[in-house]
Amino acid sequence: MKKRILWAFAAILTICSASVFTACSSDDDNQTDPKLVDNIVGKWLYVEYDEQTVETEESSVTTFVKEGSTLKAYISQSSKKYDLWVHNQPAEVKIDGNKITITMHSGNVTTVEEMTDITVNDNDLRYTSKYTVYKNDKVFDDMIYQLRCIKVKDDYSKIFIGRWEGTITSDEPGYTPRPFCEEYLTDGTNIEYELVDDQWVRVEADYAEYFIDGNLLCTRWKYPGKEEERENSIFASYDNGIMIIKEVVVRNDKLYTETSTLRKVVK
Numbered sequence: 001m002k003k004r005i006l007w008a009f010a011a012i013l014t015i016c017s018a019s020v021f022t023a024c025s026s027d028d029d030n031q032t033d034p035k036l037v038d039n040i041v042g043k044w045l046y047v048e049y050d051e052q053t054v055e056t057e058e059s060s061v062t063t064f065v066k067e068g069s070t071l072k073a074y075i076s077q078s079s080k081k082y083d084l085w086v087h088n089q090p091a092e093v094k095i096d097g098n099k100i101t102i103t104m105h106s107g108n109v110t111t112v113e114e115m116t117d118i119t120v121n122d123n124d125l126r127y128t129s130k131y132t133v134y135k136n137d138k139v140f141d142d143m144i145y146q147l148r149c150i151k152v153k154d155d156y157s158k159i160f161i162g163r164w165e166g167t168i169t170s171d172e173p174g175y176t177p178r179p180f181c182e183e184y185l186t187d188g189t190n191i192e193y194e195l196v197d198d199q200w201v202r203v204e205a206d207y208a209e210y211f212i213d214g215n216l217l218c219t220r221w222k223y224p225g226k227e228e229e230r231e232n233s234i235f236a237s238y239d240n241g242i243m244i245i246k247e248v249v250v251r252n253d254k255l256y257t258e259t260s261t262l263r264k265v266v267k
Helices: 034-040
Strands: 021-023 042-049 060-067 070-079 084-096 099-106 109-120 124-135 138-151 162-170 178-184 190-196 199-202 207-213 216-222 229-239 242-251 254-266
Touching: 034 060, 034 109, 060 084, 070 099, 070 207, 070 216, 084 207, 084 216, 178 254, 190 207, 190 216
Parallel strands: none
Antiparallel strands: 021 109, 042 060, 042 138, 060 070, 070 084, 084 099, 099 109, 109 124, 124 138, 162 178, 162 254, 178 190, 190 199, 207 216, 216 229, 229 242, 242 254
């Protein structure tokens, strides 16, 4: 979507209180906590690092699936910085004691995440992440953070097909609410419309596409003669034909929240 639709994660997704299963590194790294593999299965949305809310443009989804005794992972991520546009991309998973290493390849980009100090329950996953990005087999970026993810149980991929009209509001001082209209097609492309003389007119683009994984919406588009743009958003709710989508961004070192309220006009 071509608008900033900010989102405050804590206000949208309720994290249920539950006992936390701890899977930290033990004296014997070869002894994997048997609860770890079972409890980490599911779809996890990255929302926080070092106890700070992450910008939605950095959000990603990792889905862990257990097949027999084997743990598999699939990643959805849009990052212009890392040249990543992956939807349910298979990743290699290696378990060494209570450390999980996830390696994903996409074109000339390889990402390696080492997960340690893991705690997980039904709705909350926390761990130390050593994340390294390689481009053409050379280190492009590397970092170590304390990460928090929340479990995603909703799937908006089918319900979002169609044309939507809505209004964007924000908690940023001086922000003026504005209307918008977009259409999402079954082939993974989308169309933006602009309001001209009270009529919605299609905006021409070289391309405009999207994918949805759980409640993460990733879009990218390019207007003629301009550079590619991207945006990530989070589905917050859908009730009685009204969709709420939000996003978190930083402006002038401050977090702001915009909320997009949409109504489906074409099924």
